[in-house]
Amino acid sequence: xxxxxxxxxxxxxxxxxxxxxxxxxxxxxxxxxxxxxxxxxxxxxxxxxxxxxxxxxxxxxxxxxxxxxxxxxxxxxxxxxxxxxxxxxxxxxxxxxxxxxxxxxxxxxxxxxxxx
Numbered sequence: 001x002x003x004x005x006x007x008x009x010x011x012x013x014x015x016x017x018x019x020x021x022x023x024x025x026x027x028x029x030x031x032x033x034x035x036x037x038x039x040x041x042x043x044x045x046x047x048x049x050x051x052x053x054x055x056x057x058x059x060x061x062x063x064x065x066x067x068x069x070x071x072x073x074x075x076x077x078x079x080x081x082x083x084x085x086x087x088x089x090x091x092x093x094x095x096x097x098x099x100x101x102x103x104x105x106x107x108x109x110x111x112x113x114x115x116x
Contacts, residue, residue: 002072002108003058007050009079014101017043017076021103029055029069029107047074047103054105064109072108076101 010017020043024032029051036048051071058064079100085093 001062004106005054007103013099014076014078050105054107069107073106
């Protein structure tokens with residue numbers, strides 16, 4: 001049985017978070033955690049927290065062995081965008097978009113449901 005965790009309204013652009021999520025897709029949980037701990041991007045800490053939550057959800061609800069889990073699916077969706085203005089020269093203003101994202105990680109047991 002698969003288990004999921006979602007972190008919503010993260011103040012990080014979806015484009016930057018997707019770079020980190022692409023590193024762990026399809027890997028074992030231990031290997032994915034190792035990659036995320038040593039990835040020097042801000043999104044790595046957020047994705048690692050979400051991955052740990054998904055593993056804890058799987059251990060608590062389905063009573064599976066944590067060593068057999070792998071990252072089945074993970075994706076990043078765009079969240080709401082906050083729109084601000086920045087004052088510029090000659091009385092003008094520039095748009096500033098404060099983007100957010102939703103990170104979702106799904107883990108599953110290796111070999112369960114025909115998965116390899």
